[in-house]
Amino acid sequence: MDGVHDLGGVEGFGPIPIEDDREGDEPVFHADWEPRVMAIRSLMGFWRKWNIDGGRHSIECLPPADYLGFSYYEKWLAGLVNLMVSTGLVTTEEISAGQPRPGADVATPPVDTAELVQFLPRGRPSSRATSSPPAFSIGDTVRTARHMHSGHTRLPRYVRGHIGEIISGHGAHVFPDTNAKLAGEDPQHLYTVRFTARELWGEMASGHDTVTVDLWESYIAPA
Amino acid sequence: MVNNHVDDHQHPHQTAGQRDGVPSEYEIMSRAMQELLIDQGVMTADEVRATMEAFESDYPNRGAKVIARAWTDPAFKKFLLRDGKAAVASMGIDLETDQLVAVENTPEIHNVIVCTLCSCYPRHLLGQPPTWYKSDNYRKRVVVEPRPVLAEFGTQLSDDVTLRVHDSNADMRYVVIPMRPEGTQGWSEAQLEEIITRDAMVGVTLPTVLE
Numbered sequence: 001m002d003g004v005h006d007l008g009g010v011e012g013f014g015p016i017p018i019e020d021d022r023e024g025d026e027p028v029f030h031a032d033w034e035p036r037v038m039a040i041r042s043l044m045g046f047w048r049k050w051n052i053d054g055g056r057h058s059i060e061c062l063p064p065a066d067y068l069g070f071s072y073y074e075k076w077l078a079g080l081v082n083l084m085v086s087t088g089l090v091t092t093e094e095i096s097a098g099q100p101r102p103g104a105d106v107a108t109p110p111v112d113t114a115e116l117v118q119f120l121p122r123g124r125p126s127s128r129a130t131s132s133p134p135a136f137s138i139g140d141t142v143r144t145a146r147h148m149h150s151g152h153t154r155l156p157r158y159v160r161g162h163i164g165e166i167i168s169g170h171g172a173h174v175f176p177d178t179n180a181k182l183a184g185e186d187p188q189h190l191y192t193v194r195f196t197a198r199e200l201w202g203e204m205a206s207g208h209d210t211v212t213v214d215l216w217e218s219y220i221a222p223a
Numbered sequence: 224m225v226n227n228h229v230d231d232h233q234h235p236h237q238t239a240g241q242r243d244g245v246p247s248e249y250e251i252m253s254r255a256m257q258e259l260l261i262d263q264g265v266m267t268a269d270e271v272r273a274t275m276e277a278f279e280s281d282y283p284n285r286g287a288k289v290i291a292r293a294w295t296d297p298a299f300k301k302f303l304l305r306d307g308k309a310a311v312a313s314m315g316i317d318l319e320t321d322q323l324v325a326v327e328n329t330p331e332i333h334n335v336i337v338c339t340l341c342s343c344y345p346r347h348l349l350g351q352p353p354t355w356y357k358s359d360n361y362r363k364r365v366v367v368e369p370r371p372v373l374a375e376f377g378t379q380l381s382d383d384v385t386l387r388v389h390d391s392n393a394d395m396r397y398v399v400i401p402m403r404p405e406g407t408q409g410w411s412e413a414q415l416e417e418i419i420t421r422d423a424m425v426g427v428t429l430p431t432v433l434e
Contacts, residue, residue, distance in 0.1 A: 005340060005341065006339070006340060007339050007340075007359055007362040007363040008337075008339030008340075008362065008363065008366045008367070008390065009339075009363065009366055009367040010363040011363070011364075011367065013359065013360045013363055013364070014360060015360065015375055016355050016358060016360050016361045016364070016372060016375050016376075017354060017355050017358050017360065018355050018375060018376060026353050026354060028278070028279055028350070028351045029278075029279070031247065031249070031250065032250065033247070033249045033250045033252075033253035033254070035274075035275040035278045035279060036253045036254070036257060036271065036275060037249075037253050038274070038275075038278050039270075039271045039272075039274035039275045039278065040253070040256060040257060040260065040266070040271065042274055043260075043265075043266040043270050043271065043274060044260070044265065044266070047265065056340075056341055059341070068359060072342070072354070072357045073249075074249060077249065077252065077253060077256070080256075081256070089260075089263075089265060090259065090260070090263065094259060094263075095256075095259065098255050098258070098259055099258075099259060099262055100259070100262050100263050104263065105264075106262075106263065106264035107263060107264040107265045108264060109264070109265060109266050109267055109270065111270070112270075113267065113269045113270050113273050116270055116273055116274065125319075125320070125321045125394070126321055126393075126394040127321050127322070127394075154340060154392045154393060156339050156340055156390065156392060158339070158366060158367075168324075170321075170322060170393075170395060173321070173393065173394060190393055190395075192324075192395070197386075200366075200367075201367055205367075206370070206382070206386065208383075208385040208386075209369065209385060209386040209387070209388070210385070210386075210387050210388070211366050211387075211388045211389075211390060212387065212388070212389050212390065213390045213392055214390075214391070214392055214393035214395050215393075216393075
């Protein structure tokens, strides 16, 4: 989707907020509610109503002004509320009231505390076995798609419709575009594609700088 | 302090914590959400507590050990460049993510890492990302004007150095192998670890030897 989250190359904003943290002085969290939001989000993930790609999409779908105005963890909280409502874990009425609707069933958590902590740090790898050979080889010149669709995608706007070179291949990975809407993993070959800065940004860019992006096979075509 | 031209609208995290002992709106909202979900039975208070603690402690910065090894052991550096995940696994670091791509700085090439679409970061190697890495402005600017961005971190690169920006938009995680600075001959790995900073492994600064 052509959303506000797709920030690469957007100009007219200010300096990087480095002053918060020079070299690791920053605490992991700045307030108690931040790890609480992350904890709630992780725990609700065990209901398997969404996956990592759908979770990312919930943040991309925030109203643009909220996306730009919210802090990192505020976005996580707002996206979580939307996910829980859209998957039926809670209703907007329950959130407004702050309590379950009268007579609501009481669920049983899908995970218990003992098994929880060992699961937590485990990311779920996105690589998958595939029998289909890669369509592209290292050194191939490819052109990226102009636009995919209005759902979740990992093809950033600033590389769309541009020509780049495949510099490495990583086997097949879960395709975020279908996985986000629970429409299947559709594993596709993933490649690192290198673009020259001038291809992306024009003649004002340095003549030798580059940007690399990791792209799924259906994002690219032979150039 | 680099500058103070930030306002609360662009950086609301500065207002979102507790202030003068009064719980913030988000403190109240997150607690209300927690209570509601516990009432629903979909999670328990113990789980929330255990998870919060795990988030605080589970992601130590182990990157400096890896880079110090790469600086002192050429065979390990080759291994790291060829298969980052297997190389760090050989040091007992289980990355859990799919693949780690190590990119090496040289006198001719400088690498820097970003995630323009969200905030992908090698958490299992470097810990949780700093606010600036997750900031809209870093994500917007470093792909289009990496040199001015690096200059804000105090890093000046010669125009003839090739700058490679890596946008980690998939589940590949990137780490920069900085150049080992002059004046560190004969240093132990432990000494080297001291100067290998998180920011250098993201590529926004260069390791320096303090006088």
